[in-house]
Amino acid sequence: MPAEILVDTSVWIDYFRKQDSETGDKIVKHLKRGSISTCGIVVFEVLQGAADQEEFYFLEENLKGLHFLEANAETFFEAGKTSYDLRKHGITLPLSDILIATLATANHQTIWTKDQHFKKIKGLHHQFF
Numbered sequence: 001m002p003a004e005i006l007v008d009t010s011v012w013i014d015y016f017r018k019q020d021s022e023t024g025d026k027i028v029k030h031l032k033r034g035s036i037s038t039c040g041i042v043v044f045e046v047l048q049g050a051a052d053q054e055e056f057y058f059l060e061e062n063l064k065g066l067h068f069l070e071a072n073a074e075t076f077f078e079a080g081k082t083s084y085d086l087r088k089h090g091i092t093l094p095l096s097d098i099l100i101a102t103l104a105t106a107n108h109q110t111i112w113t114k115d116q117h118f119k120k121i122k123g124l125h126h127q128f129f
Contacts, residue, residue, distance in 0.1 A: 098121070
């Protein structure tokens, strides 16, 4: 089964803090299937929050095995268009989340997130935790 879920930083943080939970069970199920992806922004955000070097290496090793969605020039042009369109409607979202959403859309991924502002991006498939 190809990867189909891009897990946002907010969900990874919950998962790594408490793996024995409903969210943890869902992630483990999909990790076993190989259906979870990541991207550069999510890796960066998760790793920067490590409490110490031991945790950093633990997080790094767990993220390295995931399918990786690459950003390219087209990704940034599309993200810029999305941000422009949102701002014209008075909506400003973080660059990181617009890039995550752009990668998810371009790769036909559903975003698992806790951040409600993803609802403001048209055409984005998401599931909230």
